[in-house]
Amino acid sequence: MDHKQKKCIIIPAYNEEDTIGGIVKNIKKITSADIIVIDDASEDCTAEKARYAGALIISHPFNMGYGTALQTGYKYAVRNRYDFLLQMDGDGQHDPRYIPELFRQIETKECDFLMGSRFLGGNKYKAGIFKSFGIRIFRLIIRIITGETVTDPTSGYQCLSRKVFAIFTRDIFPCDYPDANVIILLYRMGFKIREVPVDMVPNPSGRSMHQGGATLMYYFFKMFLSIFIIMLREKSFYSSKRAFK
Amino acid sequence: MTATQKIFGIIISICIFTIIIYLVKKGKLREEYSWLWLLTGVVMLVLVLWYDILLFVTHLIGAVLPTTTLFIFSIVFLILLSLHFAIKISILTDEVKNLAQKVSLLEAENNQQQTILAQ
Numbered sequence: 615m616d617h618k619q620k621k622c623i624i625i626p627a628y629n630e631e632d633t634i635g636g637i638v639k640n641i642k643k644i645t646s647a648d649i650i651v652i653d654d655a656s657e658d659c660t661a662e663k664a665r666y667a668g669a670l671i672i673s674h675p676f677n678m679g680y681g682t683a684l685q686t687g688y689k690y691a692v693r694n695r696y697d698f699l700l701q702m703d704g705d706g707q708h709d710p711r712y713i714p715e716l717f718r719q720i721e722t723k724e725c726d727f728l729m730g731s732r733f734l735g736g737n738k739y740k741a742g743i744f745k746s747f748g749i750r751i752f753r754l755i756i757r758i759i760t761g762e763t764v765t766d767p768t769s770g771y772q773c774l775s776r777k778v779f780a781i782f783t784r785d786i787f788p789c790d791y792p793d794a795n796v797i798i799l800l801y802r803m804g805f806k807i808r809e810v811p812v813d814m815v816p817n818p819s820g821r822s823m824h825q826g827g828a829t830l831m832y833y834f835f836k837m838f839l840s841i842f843i844i845m846l847r848e849k850s851f852y853s854s855k856r857a858f859k
Numbered sequence: 860m861t862a863t864q865k866i867f868g869i870i871i872s873i874c875i876f877t878i879i880i881y882l883v884k885k886g887k888l889r890e891e892y893s894w895l896w897l898l899t900g901v902v903m904l905v906l907v908l909w910y911d912i913l914l915f916v917t918h919l920i921g922a923v924l925p926t927t928t929l930f931i932f933s934i935v936f937l938i939l940l941s942l943h944f945a946i947k948i949s950i951l952t953d954e955v956k957n958l959a960q961k962v963s964l965l966e967a968e969n970n971q972q973q974t975i976l977a978q
Contacts, residue, residue: 652963670967670971671967671970672963672964672966672967673963673966673967674959674960674963675959675962675963676959678956678959682956682960685960686960686963686964689960689964690964690967693964693968785953785957789956
């Protein structure tokens, strides 16, 4: 029972040379957890800067997107027998001060999946019009389907227990856009999800995953389709061998 | 169907057959993908040699002209072919992603071990 819990922090990064080094250094001041940066075939010096700051680098041979980079991190965590995993963005949106608290709550087994919410605890986060609309829509959908309230369904600041990230290494993980669909999937599988208040700042570089009208429309379409498919599948599917292909 | 149309149809069918067999022999087309194209050649040959079958099918689906029947079945065939390729691409996308992730992980683990050995 004295088994020391292994913890890691995964940061998917694509062309984040301006911020990644500082983020890794700040995290190292706060926690002793292993820091793994998944470089999604960046065209700049993201990998070098992260390595110099003290992170372990996993480099994709070509760009595969945010969700796939996350899944590579989950696979690394499973292969190296980590017990808990925290994921955060490499663009400086997520404040590392909350890392110890997120790990503490997941370690006490109060839940399997912990999300940092920018809307809890009186935080005054100002989201853009489209982001704000998306958050409200997905909040409502999650409430209708699961009966639970998730205030920040698009938060990428998350802490996962081994049971959860082991499942995410499988092909049922939606690598293109893992957002509200993942939350509904976990509720359907019977996992406990909780939120904690965290501070977030809008992306300092002003970049977004969903830039452009067509990308945004595709994102909404894909998210609705993904949720619809999850709802169509019977709960028994997720315990069957097909889900673990 | 006139004799000229029949000869043209037979030549096209034989050309499709020959090209497919040649591509499979040269290894440029996998056997598993060749059957659909070979089937197309066979269907075309059957319809050319037994025109009555085309007339029967035209009557069966309620079309007026045999050419309409041919166009409908060509479009259905192309849709099924696209679907077949979409399924194959989906499988290949997953496989390429999993393979690339595995390469990245092995490379990272290899680098880690080399760093430990160098210390």
